[in-house]
Amino acid sequence: MGLGATRGVALVGMAGAPVDVEAFVTPGLPAFVVTGLPDASLGQSRDRVRAALAGIGCSLPSKRVTVNLSPASLPKQGAGFDLAVAVAVLAAEGVLAREVVRGWTHLGELGLDGRLRPVRGVLPAVVAAVGAGCPRVVVPRENAAEAELVPGAEVRSASSLAAVVRGHGGEVDGACDPDEDVAPRAPAPVAPPRLDLADVAGQAEARRAVEVAAAGGHHLLLVGPPGAGKTMLAARLPGLLPDLGDEEAVEVTAVHSVAGTFDAAGGLLRRPPFEDPHHTATTPSVVGGGSGVVRPGAASRAHRGVLFLDEAPEFRKDVLEALRQPLEHGSLVIARAGGAARYPARFQLVMAANPCPCGRASGRGDACSCAPLERRRYLSRLSGPLLDRVDLQVEVTAPSRAALAVGAEGESSAVVAARVRSAREAQLARLGGSGARCNGEAPGALLRGRLRLPAAVVGDLDAALDRGRLTVRGYDRVLRTAWTLADLEGTSAPDRDHVGAALLLRLRGRAA
Amino acid sequence: MRTTDAVGRYGEQVAVAHLEAAGMRVVARNWRCTTPVRGEIDVVARDGDALVAVEVKTRRCGPAGAPAAGHPFEAVTPVKAARVRRLLVAFAETTGERAGALRVDAVAVLRPSAGPARVEHLRGVA
Secondary structure, three states: EEEEEEEEEEEEOOEEEEEEEEEEEEOOOOOEEEEEEEEEHHHOHHHHHHHHHOOOOOOOOEEEEEEEEEEEOOEEEEEEHHHHHHHHHHOOOOOOOOOHOOOOOOOOOEEOOOOOEEEOHHHHHHHHHHHHOOOEEEEHHHHHHHHOOOOEEEEEEEEEEEHHHHOEEEEEEHHHHOHHHHOOOOOOOOOOOOHEEEEEEOHHHHHHHHHHHHHOOEEEEEEEEOOOOOHHHOOOOOOOOOOHHHHHHHHHHHHHHHHHHOHHHHOOOOOOOOOOOOOOOOHHHHHHHHEEEEOOOOHOOOOOOEEEEHHHOOHHHHHHHHHHHHHHHEEEEEEEOOOEEEEOOOOOOEEEEEEOOOOOOOOOOOOOOOHHHHHHHHHOOHHHHHOOOOOOOEOOOOHHHHHHOOEEEEEEEEHHHHHHHHHHHHHHHHOOOOOOHHHHHHOOOHHHHHOOOOOOHHHHHHHHHHHOOHHHHHHHHOOOOOOOOHHHHOOOOOOHHHHHHHHHHOOOOOOO | OHHHHHHHHHHHHHHHHHHHHHHOOOEEEEEEEEEEEEEEEEEEEEEEEEEOOOOOOOOEOOOOOOOOOOHHHHHHHHHHHHHHHHHHHHHHHHHOOOOOOOEEEEEEEEEOOOOOOOOEEOOOOO
């Protein structure tokens, strides 16, 4: 009669919960029972564990093996418990010392030949293990770099169950190591091409808007005819953003680790992510979802980065409306059978849209062939509540032949990024302590309190509010943009011109 | 089939010897039934007040000492154990044997290529 125990980690969304994996071997008809709310893939771990144990010459005893995953009421998913189950069984059988394995957390999926396969979500799992006071973890070799990103973790990596057993001081058939070369290697990720702002011809106004958006973390809407360069401009926004700080980088990396879109070889994700879902995207693909297990969607993968919706009015209405919650709270809570998961989703929203279905209704709109009703309806698909949250709304006109012919290159991304960086530093110094990192996140109470502007400066704004051209939320948002404009110029506070320019940027040039 | 039949008969003899040595009294061997349940009980024995149906499984061991066809108990599935229990109820009704308790045991007989057979006895598997 033997009892063995070790630890694993269950992930619910981004939160990891330490799980005690206990194995109990008793005389009885041979059976392998897994209790503690396993899902299908975890329930099948018994067959993988059975084969892997046989592979290292420690066949399962012809006895009753009960594996319990405690807390038993927490639903658990995935194959990441395979290694913990195998180690617990070996400890119950006395192959491994019980006191040794009890202090380790094991993560990893087993192959039938005893090979250890990488799993998703290692970063948040290791964070949870360290947080629970169990910093010693065993992970598959492919996940080692990811696990080592967690401060305080004592990481041991292995490529097979045999190596894990030897690492814990057990003895196994050495000949049963899986052939290292057979392990499939992920293809090296292709580095995305560097997009430079210098590639954009003309478009001084729109470039300015992109710069302001980058500097203050403001949401941006670009409206213009096809071919004007909206997508080009939007795709160059992430290149202007400063690198992520340590804390942000861990957050972002954890989301991508859970989403399975993270390659640990490059270390923590330091660059703001860029997500551009196609306009046919469904709500679960954008906000996250899935049956049983909740996976992060594009909005969460764009956390601390840019979520770009090209042809925004073509997106389904429910998709656009679902973005209102993350825009306001910076996170998404999604409930499914497997539990409610909270994913961070503090992204910068960038939308591009044609002015009408035919796309030619900009400027005087002479070339537009749409019926007036169609034209009116098109942009109104972006609902008022959504647009109210977008600080910068800019018309992009097709560059004239003259602008192309002059060939004067615009400023490069590096030059603009330097300005953005110094503007961000000024914001951080001013907003420090309020929890906000940039003007786009500055709390309204702060703007109307400590950072209140004199009445002479905000006169135009007050008038717009009185005339109903602005909502109260819009009022705050214009103030935020004005601060960003001042920061970009290096002045200590916005003046009347900054506020006016901010108002124009918000109202697509149709101010008051 | 003939070889395995012989192995099975041999195993049952070993099992009966083991049960009697353990203080159980054999009541019947290879008791067959068609209604209400179709099947056979290898050994029916009395253990004090209890009436026990014993399922015997025998395996020959390979040169390495482990049975090539898997451990005998692996062939006693929960379905099979439950059927043996229903057969035991039928046995008690048919023969009028009275018992304070009904129990199903499993006995594994491992026959090495040389030396005495090893016997494992599990009590109360169904």
